[in-house]
Amino acid sequence: MSASPLHILVIGLGSAGKRHARNLRALGCLVSGFDPRTDRQQEAADEGPLAATFGDLEAALKATAFDGFVIASPPAFHIDQIIAAGACGCWILCEKPLSIDSESCRRLEAAGARVLLGYTYRWWPPVAEFRRRLQDGDIGAVRHIRFVMSAHLADWHPWERYQDFFMANKEQGGGALLDESHFIDLLLWFAGKPQSVMASVDKISDLDISADDNVDVIASFSGGMKANLHLDLIGRPHQRHIIAVGETGTLMWSYEENAVKLSRTGELKWEDQIFTCERNDMFMGAASELLELIRGTRTAPSCSLADGIAALEVVDACRQSSASGQTIRLAS
Numbered sequence: 001m002s003a004s005p006l007h008i009l010v011i012g013l014g015s016a017g018k019r020h021a022r023n024l025r026a027l028g029c030l031v032s033g034f035d036p037r038t039d040r041q042q043e044a045a046d047e048g049p050l051a052a053t054f055g056d057l058e059a060a061l062k063a064t065a066f067d068g069f070v071i072a073s074p075p076a077f078h079i080d081q082i083i084a085a086g087a088c089g090c091w092i093l094c095e096k097p098l099s100i101d102s103e104s105c106r107r108l109e110a111a112g113a114r115v116l117l118g119y120t121y122r123w124w125p126p127v128a129e130f131r132r133r134l135q136d137g138d139i140g141a142v143r144h145i146r147f148v149m150s151a152h153l154a155d156w157h158p159w160e161r162y163q164d165f166f167m168a169n170k171e172q173g174g175g176a177l178l179d180e181s182h183f184i185d186l187l188l189w190f191a192g193k194p195q196s197v198m199a200s201v202d203k204i205s206d207l208d209i210s211a212d213d214n215v216d217v218i219a220s221f222s223g224g225m226k227a228n229l230h231l232d233l234i235g236r237p238h239q240r241h242i243i244a245v246g247e248t249g250t251l252m253w254s255y256e257e258n259a260v261k262l263s264r265t266g267e268l269k270w271e272d273q274i275f276t277c278e279r280n281d282m283f284m285g286a287a288s289e290l291l292e293l294i295r296g297t298r299t300a301p302s303c304s305l306a307d308g309i310a311a312l313e314v315v316d317a318c319r320q321s322s323a324s325g326q327t328i329r330l331a332s
Helices: 015-026 038-047 057-063 075-086 103-108 125-135 182-191 280-295 305-324
Strands: 007-011 030-034 068-071 091-095 114-118 142-150 196-202 214-220 226-232 239-246 250-254 259-263 271-274
Touching (some): 007 075, 015 030, 015 068, 030 038, 030 057, 057 075, 068 280, 075 091, 075 103, 091 280, 103 305, 114 280, 125 182, 125 239, 125 250, 125 259, 182 226, 182 239, 182 305, 196 305, 214 305
Parallel strands (some): 007 030, 091 114, 142 226
Antiparallel strands (some): 214 226, 239 250
């Protein structure tokens, strides 16, 4: 007799939550959904069958014994929802970032929640290959890494006003620094925690938002390695790439080309490794790992609470640097 399908509650039924619901159904799960907005409940139900929908999280958590959870709400709500959902001891896949700052994460220390954090580029095959090749020494000792994410906010969700998207709202956890802390997580994943950061975190465009839309960071590491991060919500065409410069060559990941590229000459010539994966594959990777954790076939998450807190400590240091105009050292 086959086992009963796992029943997962998706908390937050915006764009990310609906994606998670689709993916979990595709993986054979029974899915229910919570969102305070009835229109989003209906939109999610129209996309595919939901076992139940709820407008009150406390009622949802009392309604049945779920096997696991996905939290896909704005970051300002993550900590309270992790604590509430985690009380049953089940695994939670939480969208990044973990919260709006590292201080708020201290409430999780006593909660004992089991969390897989959704910094989804970790499940993107070209990025994983880029990291592997760095670690294997394909370009020798790495001296400098540049991260670029530039994408106009109005293009992200063309079906809604960008002003209504949580990304526009500082209080809900929007803005380039927090939302695109994907790239801070990748920096930590590639190179570990920097010794110090110097950052500018600003609102410089005509976008009708309260959050930051332009971030520039210089990170310094022991041994002399440097990293630059540029994140903005203004750019067209959209660009996402990472370039690592080593003693024997340069390695590049390009989202738009879906490629990892290597050059060892002074000319603009690249050896291209082209991938055929699609964007949803990274989200499917995270969802599949959640199910492995629930079933016990995996014992530890590949992106943990500690990883999420470490990224937020860098976020906090960037904010402090921007406010003070000074370089901020990070605790080792």
